[in-house]
Amino acid sequence: MQNQSPDLYDVVIAGAGPVGLFLACELRLAGLSVLVLEQAQDPRSPLKQLPFGLRGLSVPTCEAFHRRGLLEDIAAAQRASSGAIKSAAHWMQQTRRPAGHFAGIQFFQDDVDVAKWPWRLPTPADAAVAVDMQTLETVLAARACSLGVEIRRGVGLTTIVAADDDVTVQAGSETFRGHWLVGCDGGRSTVRKAAGFDFVGTEPEFTGYSVEVELADPTKLHAGRNYTQAGMYTYAPSGTIAMVDFDGGAFHRTEPITCEHVESVLRRVSCTDVTVTALRLAATWTDRAHQATTYRKGRVLLAGDAAHIHSPLGGQGLNLGLGDAMNLGWKLAATIRGAAPADLLDSYSRERHPVGAQILDWSRAQVALMRPAPGSRALKAIMSDLIETRDGATYFAERVRGVSLRYDLGGGHPLVGRSAPDFEWRDGTTVGERLRRAKGMLLDFDARAPLQALAGSWDGRIDYVGVDVKNRLGLNAVLLRPDGIVAWASDGAADEEGVAQAASRWFGALRSD
Template identity: 50%
Template structure:
C-alpha cells in the first residue's frame, strides 16, 4: 500500500508529489495520457505565467535555476499581468508594502514546468505511471483504492489533481457549484495574412477582447456567446476568422489555422477539498477563466499548502485537525480567485455601460494604490491564513530574512521543514525535541523587524512571530505533540 496516490501528472500533481517525496512518503502518480509531450504543452500554446507566489514556491525549494532564472529572485517587478485586458504598470507597484522575496513572475511553458517537476519527483523516489485511466475510487476508514479496469492501486490517501474535468472529483462524490459561462474563449496558432490589421497585446473592443502575442500567429479571442460554442464542434479556420473579425472590428484574414482550442469562463468550486481519505487540488477543486493566468498558480499554492500537512499526517505526528486546515485555508483563496475572474468578465462584457466601467477601472489602475492592490490580489502575495495569532505577520507570507552570514530564509526552507529563526539565541532549550520537524537557526538577521523569533511553516507562512514564551504552544498547534518531556 502506498502512502499517497496522486491522480494527475500535471504541474499541480507533480509539485505535490515532490513535496511528499521530499518528506519521505511513498508516492505513486497516475496519469491518463501516455505521452507527456504534446503541442498543447509546448510553446506557444502551452505558454504559462508563473506569478510571484509560484516563483517564490520554486525559489523556496531550490528550483528557480531549473526554470532558467537566477536562484535569487530579489527584484522589483519589470512586467506584470493584466486585469480584464488592461495591462498593469510595474512602475506603479509599491514594493515596500510586499513581504515577498519574489516580485517578478516568469513566463514558461507547461512542458518545461512538468519536465522539471517530473525529474525532481523521480529523483525523490516518486513513481509515475502513464496511460492509466482511473474509473473508480473506493475508500473506507483504513485506506482508499484507485481502480483502472482490473488494476487496483491501494493507498492510505488519494489526491485528485486531474484537472477541470476531474474523474476523481465525480467518483468520490464531491459537490461542485458555481456560475455558468458567459463567453467562449479561443487560443490558436495561425497564419495571419495581414497581421498589421491587429493591435499587439490585449485589445478590449465593443464586442469582447482579442490578444495578439509577440509569437507570430498566436492569437486569443473572447467572444461573449454565452459559452455555447465551446467544445460543441472543432474551431475551424472559417469560424475563427468570423469570430476574430467580429470581435476585432477588422476584416483580418486567417490564411491557415494550425492548432486551436476553446474554453469558457465557467467558475465552479467544490464545497470542500476533502472527502474522507480523498483530497482535491488545482483545477480538480476549482475552475474559472484563464484571465490573469490564475489557474496554474492557484493550484501550485494548493499543492504547497497540502504537501507538508499530508506528509505529517502520513508520518503520524500531525496535530488533530491539521489536514482539515487545508480546506480551511485554501477554499477561501480559491473562492476569491473565482470572484476576481468573474469581475474581469463583467468588466469586459459588451454593453452600453461597458465603456464607463472600463474607464473607471483604468482610472483606478493609473494610481499606485490601485495597481499595487490588484497586483497583490493576482500575484498570490495577499493571502493571510488564520493561524491563531494576532501578530501582523502571522498567517502571512514570510519576508526573506537574511542572516548576518548571508543565508536567506528561502534557502533554509529548501528541505521542506519548518524553520525557527531565533534572532536572540534564546530558544535552544525549548527547540530541542523538534529537530525532525523544525529547523532551529540561531543568529542575528540583517533586519529582524524588531522581532525576537519567527516560526515559519514549511510552506513559507509565518506561524508565529514574537516573544520566546509562545513558541511551544504554537509549535504544538502546527507540528504535533511536544517531545520536550522526553528531554526534561
C-alpha cells in the same frame, strides 16, 4: 491481467501536471511512497508549448520553488528560451516593465509602491518568471523522479473505492491502492466526480479561443489586446490570437474547430473583414467558475483544477494549484507519519478554499469588465483611471502577484499567516535555502536558551536557528511552518508560552520524557 494484490502506497496522486508533480515532490521529501497516475501517454502537447503554454509565476509560487531548490532550475530553463518567451509575450515588448493586468488593463512596475509591503525582504522569488507549461512539467518531473516518485503514464482512472484505511483505484485492468488519494486530474476530474464532491459555481458567459492561424492580410488586426463592440481579442503578429465570443460558452467542446468557424468568430469579434487562410492550432475555453465545497472527503483530497476552475484571465489558475500543493504536502505527510495534530489536515481546505473563492471572484470581476455592453465599457474606463494611480497599481499588483496572501491563523502579530521574509544570515544563507528540508523552523535572533530547549521538545520536527540576521525587521523570534508561512512572531520579550502553543497547533504534542 488484473493485479490481484496491488502494492499499498502512502499516497496515490491522479494527474502528472505541475500540481500533481509538485505535490509528489513534497511528499517524497518526507520519505513517503508516492505513485502518480497520468491518463496521457505522452506529456508533450502543442498547447503546453509556446505561445499558448506560457504562464507567469506569482510571488507565492516563486517562493515555494525557492524554498525547495526548484527556482534555479526553472530560471535556467527560462533563460534558455528567453528569446522565444519574449516573442510570445506581447507585453514584454513594451518600454515600461509590466507588472500585470486586470481584464486586459495593464499596470506597470514603476507605478507600484513596494514600501506598502513592510514584511518583504529582497529575495530571488521577486524576479518575474515566465515559463511554458511543458518546460515547467519537465523540471518538476525530473525532480520527482530523482526523489523516487513512481510515475505511470497512459493510466486513466475509472473508479475509486474509499474505505476507512485506504483507497482502491481502478484504472482499466489494473488496480492500485493508497492510504490516501489526491485528485490533481484537472477541471473534469474523475476523482472529484467518483468521490462525490459537490462542485458549485457560475456558468460561462463566453467561449474563449486560442488559435494559431495564417491571415491573408495581417495588418487588418491591431497588435496587442483590443476591445471591440462585440468582444475582445489579443493579437501577436503574425498569427497568434486569443479572443472571447460572448455566446454563453455555446461552442466550447461541442463541435470541431474549423478554419471557417474561426474566421467567422474573428470577423465578428474584431469587427473587420479579416480572412483566415489556414488554421494551424486551435483550442477553446470558457469563464465557467466552479469550486468544490470542501477539498477533503475522508481519505480523498483535491488540489488544483480538480478543486476549482475559472477562466485563464490573468494566469491565476496554475499558481492557485501550486499553492494548494505546497499547503497540502507537509500536512498530509505529517498526518501519515502520525506526528500531526488531529485537525491539521482539515486546515488544508480551511485555508485554501477561501483563497480559491477569492480568485474565482477575481475572474468573474474581469469578465464583467469585458462584456460588450455600454455599462462594462464605462466601468472599464473608470478602472483604467484607477489603475494608473500609484495606490491603484499597488493594490492590483498585490492581488495579481499574490503578495497580499495571508491565512487567518489567529494571533495578534501582523506577520502571522503571511509568507516569511527571506531573512539573510551573516554567512549569506537565507530562509528560503534553509527551508529545503521541508521542516518547521524556529528563528531565534537573540539565541535564548529557553527557546532552543523548547524547539528540541518536538523531536526534530522543528529546526532551531539561534543566529542573528542582517535585517530582522524589528523581530526577536519567528516560528515558521514547513511551507514558509509564519505561525508565530515576537518583537518583544521571549514568549515561551506563545511559541509553545503555536508549535503544538502545527507540529503536534510535545515529546514526553
